[in-house]
Amino acid sequence: MxxxxxxxxxxxxxxxxxxxxxxxxxxxxxxxxxxxxxxxxxxxxxxxxxxxxxxxxxxxxxxxxxxxxxxxxxxxxxxxxxxxxxxxxxxxxxxxxxxxxxxxxxxxxxxxxxxxxxxPTGMTMRQAMTHGSAGLSAMLCINALERYGVAAGSDILVTGATGGVGSVAVMLLHRLGYRVFGATSRAEEEPYLRALGADEIVLAKDIGDIPAQPLLPERWAGAIDNVGGATLANVLASTAYGGAVAALGLVGGTNVQTTVLPFIKRGVALLGVDSEKCPNKTRIAAWKRLAEVIPDGLxxxxxxxxxxxxxxxxxxxxxxxxxxxxxxxxx
Ligand SMILES: NC(=O)c1ccc[n+]([C@@H]2O[C@H](COP(=O)([O-])OP(=O)(O)OC[C@H]3O[C@@H](n4cnc5c(N)ncnc54)[C@H](OP(=O)(O)O)[C@@H]3O)[C@@H](O)[C@H]2O)c1
Incomplete structure (x- = not known):
């Protein structure tokens, strides 16, 4: 050989x-x-x-x-x-x-x-890959929400919460002082999500399995959406006045049927997040912040x-x- x-x-x-x-x-x-x-x-x-x-x-x-x-x-x-x-x-x-x-x-x-x-300094190679693109993307989503003005202390929803991106996002948000709503299709994973820092558990079907609504009661100041489809439409419709939704995933579908109402009635912003071609300066800063917020690893x-x-x-x-x-x- x-x-x-x-x-x-x-x-x-x-x-x-x-x-x-x-x-x-x-x-x-x-x-x-x-x-x-x-x-x-x-x-x-x-x-x-x-x-x-x-x-x-x-x-x-x-x-x-x-x-x-x-x-x-x-x-x-x-x-x-x-x-x-x-x-x-x-x-x-x-x-x-x-x-x-x-x-x-x-x-x-x-x-x-x-x-x-x-x-990054202080991070082992093993820790780096336990985060991977998922952790990097979760960090980029939080950075995007904060750039828009969403601040620690506010309520943030994470959809697909038990997944790779979702799990890291829940933990990061909790450590940064947000009140975290974890949306999951697996109710039995409530103890897992609470241990990561979720304050409230939302059943995914209550967001994704209802017909897309133009506006719903205001429930969170921001959201990180891994799912797309009807879920994203209803997440936008439930975001409070002046809030923002960071969209990065498509596990529930690529088509999103929504209306302009969350944008023009509540000033809600839809922020697209991409980790694949994001510039190195941005990703190096995100890796550094990941190492700072989760120094002990997942x-x-x-x-x-x-x-x-x-x-x-x-x-x-x-x-x-x-x-x-x-x-x-x-x-
Ligand atoms: N834009 C970017 O740069 C970027 C980077 C990384 C990942 N992504 C995307 O982000 C998404 C999540 O990635 P991941 O690696 O975290 O995936 P993952 O580990 O498979 O997690 C996805 C989670 O979504 C939920 N889910 C799965 N199938 C679903 C369905 N049909 N309808 C609704 N919910 C469903 C499940 O969580 P529950 O059981 O808790 O509901 C699942 O654990 C993917 O679409 C991925 O392609 C994008």
Missing amino acids: PSDSFKALVLRRPFETIEAAIETLTDDNLPEGDVLVRVHYSDMGYKDGLAITGAGHRQIVESFPFVPGVDFVGIVEESNSDSFKPGDKVIATGWGIGERHWGGYAEKARVKAEWLVPV PASVIEEIGLDALPARAAAIIRGQIRGRTLVAV
Whole structure:
């Protein structure tokens, strides 16, 4: 076996459906890039589930063979960039990694230097991947709400609260002094959400399974929405005068039928949040704030650690909405 060989989860599409298997590759198989990283951890978010299963309204991966994994953290082995040197600990999230460019479900990854940010001071590599794109996005949502004027002490709703983004968002908001409403389809997860800091539990069906309303009673000053669809419409309709909703997810659908009334009668703002192409300056600041607000890392109740071989089954489960919290992948 060549000395530069390593293991990876490789997607192939011999016929209509995607097949995923662990294969042995060498450095020559890796795509172009100026930094070679020895991957220590990756994670699994909803988009990784779509990539591995091929589910969803659009095909996430279009070119095969392909190594998925939107996020990874590891140590630089080789670098042709002045920004990083061997031994540096780096995080990769977004920029098409795991969608158009080979990702983190491999012991090695080669990417562009501008897609990497340093692991923030005080954060371990394991902690960085327990947050992953989910934690980064939750932080970006809170930053967006605060830029709009939503302030600590106010009521904030988090939809899809037991999911990866949702769990980190609940914990961050609680630590920052907000009163947190966790909306979940799983009433039995109330103890989990309360332990993370949720003050009130809202049943997802009471928001998402009612016909979209133009205006509903004002219930929260802000919201972080992972769900989209009718849920987002009703979250907007329930947001108090002058509040804002940070929208980042689509697990409940991409079509949102709403009216202008929340915007023109209550001055509510809809803030779009994207972690994939968000500028490095913004993401480095968000990673730093994550390290400051959760210096001790996420609690064990949020994290399930798996290996590369368990990814296909986990992908199917995340698409079915059966995963709680964050999936850490020990590469
Ligand atoms: N814009 C960005 O930059 C960005 C970054 C990261 C993620 N995202 C998106 O954010 C969303 C959440 O990501 P994630 O990684 O946290 O996913 P996740 O771990 O699968 O969590 C999603 C949660 O939403 C709820 N849910 C699942 N299926 C649902 C359905 N059909 N209808 C309503 N609720 C449903 C479930 O929570 P309950 O059981 O508690 O209801 C589930 O745990 C995804 O759409 C993802 O693509 C966007």
